[in-house]
Amino acid sequence: MTIKNDHQLIQQVLDGSISHEGFQSFQLRLRREPELVVLYRQYALLHHALCEEFESMRLVKKPTSQVRRGLVAVAAGLGIAAVIFLLASLVLKSPTRRPQVAAIPTATVTFSEDAVWGIEGEQHASGLTAQLSQGAFIRLQHGQARLVLESGAVAVIDGNAELEFLSDEKLRLGHGRGRFRVDTPGVKFAVSTTSVTVVDMGTEFGIVSHPGYPDEVHVFEGFVELQVPSGNEHPVLAAGSAARVSASGSIERIPIAMARFPQSAPRFVKILEDRFDAPTAVAISLNQRNPRQGLGTWRVTHGQPMIQGGRLEGGDFQAFVKLPEKSLSTNSPILLATMETIEPLHGKFHTDGWAGMSFYRDGQELLFFGDAYGPEQTWSIDVKQGLPVVLPKSPVIGPHTVTLCYNRNTGAASLHEGSLPLGPSFCVGKLPSGLDFDEIRIGASAEAAIALRSLTVRTGESTEEAK
C-alpha cells in the first residue's frame, strides 16, 4: 500500500530534488514494491504530459480549441523536426551541421608477459597493450590482464578467464577469476556473471566464476550489493566477508580468501639473453662469449657454431651456458624461453636428427624444444624420461620465433608462436612438477643445422589459481 509520502517522494525524484541516498533507497523499494512502480509510472507519465503541454506552449502558440489535432501536430512536428535534423546532418553529411556524437567508451588492457589472449571486437593492440572499444570481449587463456576503464575502475583477471567490456561502468565476467576496484567517487560500477551482479559501493572485491560451480564474491574493502535475477532482496557484503551465489540465486556466506586474488601483476625477470643480430663482417666464435645478460660464458663442447651476418649458425654442435641457481621456485614457477630462428644458410633445421634448445640439471637433459630427434618435421617438445616426443596436432614447420612456457608448479609445458605477446599454444606436454634447471644447451645433430638471431630466458610468477 502506498502512502502520502510516496507521492511526495516520487515527485521529488521526477523533479531531481532528492538526495543520492534518498534515490538509492527509492530504487531499493522499487525492486520490492510493484505498487510503487505503478504509482511511479503514473506520475512519470503525468510529468511527461505536463512537460509536453507547457513546453509545447513555449515552442508553438496554438489555439486551445484544436486540442486533438494540435497534439498530433506537436508530436509529429517535433518528430519530423528531429528527423529533418538527422537527415540534414547525417544523410546530407554536412560537416558544419553535423551534431555532436557522444564518445564511445574505451578501455585500456595490459597483459602480463606470460599472457596468451584473444580479443573479439574493436581494438588496437600494440605489444602487451590494447585499446578496447565498448563491447570488446577478452579471452585470456593464460597469464594476467589488467583493464583500466575511463571511469577509473580497474579490473584484473587471471587466466583462464573471459571478460566483456559492456560500458564504462559495467563489465561481465564470463568465467574465471577477477579483482575489481573503483576509487573514483560517484562512479556506479558493477560486474555481472551468469548468476549475480555485484554492484560496487566504493570498494575492492573479487569474483570467482567457473561453469558448473557457484560464483563467489569476496569483499576486500568497502561494501558491495549482490543482485541475483530471482531475488528481491539485495544483501550487502562488507569488507572481510564473502559469499557463494548459486545459479538458483541462493546466497551462502563463506570465509574470505584474499590470497586467491593476486594484489599485483606477475613479475618476470630476464635471467638470460643473447643477441646475434648485430652486423659483423668477421666470423666470431661462440665459445667463451659473454651473453648480453646472464651468468658466465658460452661453452662450446662440440663443433664450431659461428656468429656472422647477424646470426648464430651451426650444424653438428653443442654449446652450453649456465642459468642462475634456483631461478625457478614455488613463488616464481613460470619459465619462458624464446628462440628467434631463421633459415640456416648451410644445412636444414628439420631433419631426422635434432636442432634446438635443451634444459639441464646436474648434467642431465630434462627438457628440449625445437626439431626433436625423429622423422617428424615440426617444432615439438621432448620431455625426456624415455617418453615419446610431444608433437603438435598440425606440424609447425620452418624458422619461427617460438617460446616455451614451463610451469614448475604444475609441470605443464607448451610451445607458443612469438615472444611478446605470446601466440596461442600449438603444442602442449607434461613434465614432472618441481623441476629446476642450472644450464641450457643450444645445438644441432650432425645432419641438422640451426640459425638464431636471439634467445631469451625469463622466469616469473604464476597467476594460476591453486587447485
Next chain:
Amino acid sequence: MPTPPPINPGSEEFVRELTNHQTAMLAYIRSLAPGGGGARDLLQEVNITLWQKREVFEIGTNFKAWAFQTIRYHLINHRRRLASHGWLVFDDDLLERMSPDIEAVPEELEERHLALRRCLLRLRPQDRELLHHRYATDSSLSVYATATRRSAGTLKAVLFNLRAALRRCIERQLHETTLLG
C-alpha cells in the same frame, strides 16, 4: 550545387517509425532518467544512434522494442555524464526490470495528454499559472514566489498537491474511458 542522395524505401519506412515513436521515446527517457532538464537533447542523441544503426533494423520488426533498448543502453553508457548534469539514472538491473512496466505506446500517451488538458481546465487560473511557471520557464520557484508574494515553501506544497490531484483526475478519466469503452 550537388543533389542530395535519394532516400531509399527502407529509409522512408525507418523515418516513419522514428517519427511515430518520438513522443513515446521521450516519455520513456523522462521515466527512466528523471531529474534532468534536457530530455529532448538526450532524445536527439538516441535518434542519431538509431539513424547510424538503421541498417541493423529490419523493417516490419518491433521498432519500439529496438528503440527502447537503445535508450537503455544509452542511459547505461552515459550514466556518469548524465549524473553530472543532474539526471537520476536508475541502476542497470532496475532499468531492465522496470522497462516493461514503464513503457507506454503513443496511443496511451495521447489519451493521457487529452485527459490532462481536461483536468487542467478544472484548475484555478493561479494554479495553472504556477504549473506554467514550473514547466514552461527556466526560472526558479523562489523567483516566482517573490513575484507572487508567496513563500517558496507554500508554492512547493501547492505544486505537490496540484500534481497529486492531476494524477487522480487523469487516472479516473482513463478508468472511466475503459469502463465506457
